[in-house]
Structures are given as C-alpha cells and as structure tokens.
Amino acid sequence: MLVSGVVGVKHVFEExxxxxxxxxxxxxxxxxxxxxxxxxxxxxxxxxxxxxxxWINYLNPxxxxxxxxxSIELEIQSSLLSTYQYQGYINKFGxxxxxxxxxxxxxxxxxxxxxxxxxxxxYFGVSTSSLQVFIKDSLGK
Amino acid sequence: MDKxxxxxxxxxxxxxxxxxLPMFSEFSEIFEGPIYVEAGNKLWSVGSDExxxxxxxxxxxxxxxxxxxxxKILNGMTEPGMFIxxxxxxxxxxxxxxxxxxxxxxxxxxxxxxxxRQFMRDQEHFRALLSSISAHFLQLRKxxxxxxxxxxxxxxxxxxxxxxxxxxxxxxxxEIAKYFxxxxxxxxxxxx
Numbered sequence: 660m661l662v663s664g665v666v667g668v669k670h671v672f673e674e675x676x677x678x679x680x681x682x683x684x685x686x687x688x689x690x691x692x693x694x695x696x697x698x699x700x701x702x703x704x705x706x707x708x709x710x711x712x713x714w715i716n717y718l719n720p721x722x723x724x725x726x727x728x729x730s731i732e733l734e735i736q737s738s739l740l741s742t743y744q745y746q747g748y749i750n751k752f753g754x755x756x757x758x759x760x761x762x763x764x765x766x767x768x769x770x771x772x773x774x775x776x777x778x779x780x781x782y783f784g785v786s787t788s789s790l791q792v793f794i795k796d797s798l799g800k
Numbered sequence: 801m802d803k804x805x806x807x808x809x810x811x812x813x814x815x816x817x818x819x820x821l822p823m824f825s826e827f828s829e830i831f832e833g834p835i836y837v838e839a840g841n842k843l844w845s846v847g848s849d850e851x852x853x854x855x856x857x858x859x860x861x862x863x864x865x866x867x868x869x870x871x872k873i874l875n876g877m878t879e880p881g882m883f884i885x886x887x888x889x890x891x892x893x894x895x896x897x898x899x900x901x902x903x904x905x906x907x908x909x910x911x912x913x914x915x916x917r918q919f920m921r922d923q924e925h926f927r928a929l930l931s932s933i934s935a936h937f938l939q940l941r942k943x944x945x946x947x948x949x950x951x952x953x954x955x956x957x958x959x960x961x962x963x964x965x966x967x968x969x970x971x972x973x974x975e976i977a978k979y980f981x982x983x984x985x986x987x988x989x990x991x992x
Contacts, residue, residue, distance in 0.1 A: 672946040679945050694935035700942050734927050735920045738934035739891045745941035746865075746875070746887065752948060753978045754871055784949025784981070 661686050664710030665770060668692065670700035678782040680748045681707070681770065688712075689741035707773045756783070761797035804828045807855050807909060810881050814936065815929060823926050830919050831855060833909030843878075843900040843908065844886060851896060852910040853885045859906020860964060862971060865898040874971055874979040877964055878902065889913070903970045948981040956980060957990045 666682040682688055682704075693702050716722060717733040751759050760783045764771060771779065780790040801809075807828035808820050817824075834857065837843070843854055846866050861878040865888075875898060878884055886896040890913055920927055947956050957980070961967060967976065968991060977987035 670942055670946060672943075672950055675950070677946055677950050679942070679949065691931060691935040691938050694932070694938075697932065697935040697939055699939050700946065702942065731921055731927070735917065735930070736891065738930045739887065742934050742937045742941060743887050743891055745938060745945060749941065749945050749948060750865070750867060750873060752945070752981045753873055754867070756981050781950075 660713045661688065662711040662713060664706065665708040665773070666710060667705045667707050668702060669705060670702045672700060676781075677784075678778060687740065687744070689737050689744075691738065691741040707770065752784070756785075757793065760785070760793045764794060764797040803831060803833060803909060806857050807831055810855060810857075810883070813881060814883075814933060823923060823929075826923070827919060827926060828909075830911040830915040831909040832911070834907050835910065837902050837906040837908060839902060839904050839906075841902055843884075843902065844896055845899050846896055848896045851886060851889045851913040853883060853890065853913065853916050854900075855909045856880055856882050856884065857907040857909065859902050859908065860904045861900060861902035861906070863898050863900040864975070872899075874975045885913075890916075901970075903966075953980060953982055953986065953990055 661682050661684055663684055666688065667678055668680050668682070669676045669678050671677070688704070693704065715733070717730045717737070723730040763783075774782070776787055776790060780787045783790060783793065785793070804825045808824035811817070811824040811827065812820055833855075837859065843861075844850075844852065856878055858880050859878065860880075863875045863878065863884065864872050865875040866872045876884075878900060884900065886898045886900075888897050889895065920930065960980075971979075973987055973991065974984055976991075977984045980987060980990075982990075
C-alpha cells in the first residue's frame with residue numbers, strides 16, 4: 660500500500676510507451692500487474708515522487724505459518740482486486756473523458772508539474788491540442 | 801461431453817496448462833448445470849443477493865455495471881469459454897451491481913460464491929494458479945484500457961464489430977460510445 664508519493668504505470672502498446680494510471684497514497688499495488696511471465700504489455704512502474712510503502716509477502720512461509728487464515732484470504736482477495744482495479748480505470752475514462760481529465764487536472768497540480776505535456780496528453784489519450792483545451796477549460800491557463 | 805470435461809477444458813485453455821489437471825475436475829464439481837438459457841434472458845440482475853460464478857459453454861451477451869453515481873455502463877462481452885460474475889459482490893460481498901444479458905441461446909454452468917470461496921480456501925495449488933488466471937484477465941483489461949485510450953477508433957470499432965457481429969442491435973450508441981471512451985457524435989461518425 661502506498662503511504663506517500665506517486666507511482667505511474669506505463670505499458671507498451673503498438674510500440675509506444677503509454678501511461679495509464681497513477682498510484683497515490685492509499686492505493687494498493689499488486690504483483691500480478693507486472694507478472695513475470697504474463698506481462699505481455701511490458702508494464703513497468705515509474706516513481707514520480709519519492710514513495711513510502713507498506714508491503715506484505717503473504718506467501719512467505721513464516722507469515723503463512725503464523726497467520727494461515729489471513730494468508731489464504733489475502734491470496735484470494737488480491738487476485739480478484741488486482742483485476743477489479745483496472746475496471747475502475749476503464750470506467751473513469753469511459754463515462755466522460757473530458758470531464759474526468761479536467762477534474763484530474765484540478766485535483767493534481769503537483770503531479771502536473773512532474774509530467775511533460777507529451778506525457779500528460781499520452782495519459783489522457785488525447786492530442787496535445789486537445790490537452791491545451793482541457794487545461795484552458797479546467798485551469799484557465 | 802460432460803460438465804467435468806467442458807469446464808476442465810475451459811481451464812486448460814485459460815491457464816495454458818499442458819494437461820488436464822485433477823484439480824480442474826475437482827473445481828468443475830462445484831458447478832451446477834448445464835443450464836439452457838433462451839436468447840434475451842438475464843443470467844443475473846442488479847440488486848440480487850444471490851451471487852454465482854458462471855462458466856459459458858455457448859452463447860453471447862453483454863454485462864452492464866451500475867456505478868455509484870447511478871450511471872449504468874457496458875462492462876464487457878460474454879463469450880464461450882469465459883468465467884464471468886458480478887466482480888464487486890464476489891470481491892466485497894453485498895448485492896449485485898451489474899446485469900448480464902444473453903442475446904443468443906446459451907448453455908452455462910454456475911457455482912455459488914460460497915462454494916467458490918470454500919474451494920479456494922481448501923485448495924492451495926489452485927490458489928497458486930488463481931494468481932496466473934488473474935494476471936491473464938488483467939492483461940485483457942490492460943489491453944482494453946490501452947485500446948480505449950490509444951488505438952485508432954475506426955480500427956477498434958471494426959475489430960469489435962467482427963468479434964461480436966450485430967453489437968449495434970443489442971447495445972445503444974451511447975453505451976457503445978462509453979465503451980470506446982468517445983463522444984456520442986464521434987461514435988455516430990464511426991458507425992456510419
């Protein structure tokens with residue numbers, strides 16, 4: 660679980676690196692996202708702002724021995740949650756991309772400063788000219 | 801083919817396992833069926849308190865999810881060989897927040913969430929496999945997100961129409977637009 664900082668996730672799609680989402684404080688990160696044999700999109704996590712994390716290896720033999728029921732539940736739930744999280748990213752963009760992007764720009768002033776305009780346009784999946792419109796409409800710049 | 805063979809074969813295809821493992825047959829035992837469903841019927845509905853994991857042997861359809869703000873959007877397609885369910889209720893409990901409608905005749909099998917969870921608790925080897933199954937589904941979701949954001953929309957529409965011929969008869973243009981992450985006017989132009 661991310662306690663502080665920002666982690667971005669990039670994947671390779673049609674030979675281009677694409678930014679799809681950010682983990683911010685309170686978010687959970689799961690290894691299935693970068694599964695060593697099934698990571699077809701070559702997903703990687705990039706630290707944008709120094710991070711502090713809590714992590715747990717629920718498959719560690721000592722953890723399994725001491726807290727067997729917790730270990731089992733975490734194993735089942737993490738598998739389900741890692742997939743379910745992505746549905747959330749899809750829904751956010753599907754409902755109303757322009758509204759989502761404009762709200763995101765208003766909510767993330769610090770992060771905007773860490774990304775180039777090209778990266779930001781890539782994250783929103785829009786052209787740089789459309790990004791300019793979003794910035795003007797949401798931030799008045 | 802019997803239930804065991806059908807569901808086990810589905811797991812072999814899903815996991816890429818070189819052989820049909822005994823635990824696949826054991827997993828198929830928690831399912832009831834075959835259940836024959838006529839075109840136009842629902843597998844599950846929003847608000848229901850009975851959750852099942854479904855395996856689709858035959859049939860096509862769509863599921864729609866009700867979001868917290870009251871918006872209902874197209875969530876995914878149902879195709880043969882898929883395991884489907886209302887994910888939110890399987891994950892955290894509570895009533896179902898999605899609908900699943902079949903648009904062709906279908907043959908399905910179902911397992912209660914409680915049976916699924918008990919099986920996972922009891923079967924350590926299957927739990928290890930579950931991580932790979934999840935990673936497989938996660939790749940599909942990643943791809944959907946990437947296509948939605950970055951794929952040429954005319955190509956995306958063409959690929960979707962090929963995958964599910966007649967999609968425009970079963971889903972409204974607004975629903976399809978949200979599925980593609982574009983405006984209704986852009987979708988209208990693409991569908992012409």
